[in-house]
Amino acid sequence: MIKVGKPMKQFDIHELVPFELGQFNVAFTNSALWMVIGILVMSAFIFMGTRRASVVPGRFQAVVELFYEFVFGLLHAQTGDKGLKYFPFVFCIFSFVLMGNLLGLIPHSFTYTSHLAVTFALAFIVIVTVTLIGIARHGLHFFSLFLPSGTPLWMAPLMIPLEVTSYLMRPVSLSLRLFINMMVGHILLKVFAAISASIGIAGLLPTLVNVGITGLELLIAFIQAYIFALLTSIYLKDSIDLH
Amino acid sequence: MTFEIAKVFAAAFSALALFGVALSMGRVVSSGLESIARNPSASGDIQKFGILGMAFTEALGLFVLFVILLILFAV
Numbered sequence: 001m002i003k004v005g006k007p008m009k010q011f012d013i014h015e016l017v018p019f020e021l022g023q024f025n026v027a028f029t030n031s032a033l034w035m036v037i038g039i040l041v042m043s044a045f046i047f048m049g050t051r052r053a054s055v056v057p058g059r060f061q062a063v064v065e066l067f068y069e070f071v072f073g074l075l076h077a078q079t080g081d082k083g084l085k086y087f088p089f090v091f092c093i094f095s096f097v098l099m100g101n102l103l104g105l106i107p108h109s110f111t112y113t114s115h116l117a118v119t120f121a122l123a124f125i126v127i128v129t130v131t132l133i134g135i136a137r138h139g140l141h142f143f144s145l146f147l148p149s150g151t152p153l154w155m156a157p158l159m160i161p162l163e164v165t166s167y168l169m170r171p172v173s174l175s176l177r178l179f180i181n182m183m184v185g186h187i188l189l190k191v192f193a194a195i196s197a198s199i200g201i202a203g204l205l206p207t208l209v210n211v212g213i214t215g216l217e218l219l220i221a222f223i224q225a226y227i228f229a230l231l232t233s234i235y236l237k238d239s240i241d242l243h
Numbered sequence: 244m245t246f247e248i249a250k251v252f253a254a255a256f257s258a259l260a261l262f263g264v265a266l267s268m269g270r271v272v273s274s275g276l277e278s279i280a281r282n283p284s285a286s287g288d289i290q291k292f293g294i295l296g297m298a299f300t301e302a303l304g305l306f307v308l309f310v311i312l313l314i315l316f317a318v
Contacts, residue, residue, distance in 0.1 A: 180305040223298045230295075 007190040011114055011183070031118070034110045038099030071095075071229065078233040082240050089129065090236070093122065094229035101182060101221030105214065113224075114182040116175060123175035126232050134239030145242050174231055181224050185217045250318060254311045264304040271296045 015027035049064030057065055071091050075083055097113060104111025112118050134142040146163040147156055192213060196206035244252075275293040279286045 176306060176309065177302040180309050181302060184305050184308060220298075223294065227295070227298055 007187045007194070010110075010186060010190060013115075030110050031112045031115065034103055034112050035096075035100070038096065038103050038112070041103070042095045042099050074226070074229055075233045075236075078230070079237045079240055083233065083236055086133070086236055090229055090232055093126065093232055094225055097122065097178065097228050098222065098225035101225055102218075104182065104186065105217060105221060111182050111186060113178055114186060116179045119175040119179040120171065122178075122228075123171035126174065126235065127171040130232075130235045130239045133236070134242075137240065138242065142239065142242070145238060170231075170235065174228065178224050178228055181220055185220055189213060189217060250314055254314045257307055257311050257314065260307045261304055264300060264307070267303075268297060268300045271300055 013029045013031055015025075015029055016033060017028035019025075019027050045067075046064055049060045052058075053061060068091075071094050072087065074094075075087055075090050079086075100111060100113035100118075103109055104114065131142075134145065138144075146160050146167065148159070148163070151159055189210070192206065192210050196203035196210055199206070271293060275289055275296075278289050
């Protein structure tokens, strides 16, 4: 008998420290716990690497610098020098998402990026920040973003609703992409592991395949964080340079 | 036809959208391979964009899965 197990159970949120503020439940959950762990791990990684910073980096410092330059190159390729002011923002977003995706691969851990509430909050922060930056830099001229230059004027009634809709859909697609990728990956891992565990000794080969799938998930965890940061910097470029 | 059966049918037929996703994913790979064959020295960049394009296309397929899960469990 093949058992699929309960693949959705890993996404349950438990209250670790119950706490109510008025009528709102603001308990410290396992999701929040893993966010704290993610931030601590990331901070430790960077602080330990740069503690004895030298001009010629040691091994650990070289890894941290590689990571830093990766995000730096990602932003610089999109926005050029004008966008470097917002580098800390993109770096924070990237490392938070990356930590969520990577820590989720540890068995019995919790993937906080596999909840739409978390990813949508992140995407919402991105889109609000980008819009505010655009308005602060260009004033009302920012709204020319919705009519690409060179468009014939008679196309405007068609183009403007289209561009506004696509602008408003950005946070939705940004958050859904990350959330769905993480959720589906973990369901796949769980179902496959449950199946290969339930067929006994014949499950030895499927278990090896499961190892491969875990490797694929590692790749996806990284690529999704990369895409999140890449789209963030593309949106930043849009509101810095307009069209 | 009861509502439950209709839901299962709707979920099953939403999977038809994967036809388009599969086609587009094949296009990403085939055009990537073709351009590497034409200009092998650019293979590093092409590989990078290929993986990126694959990830974007794959996300479309996963959106379908999301819709299917919504139909099955949330409607």
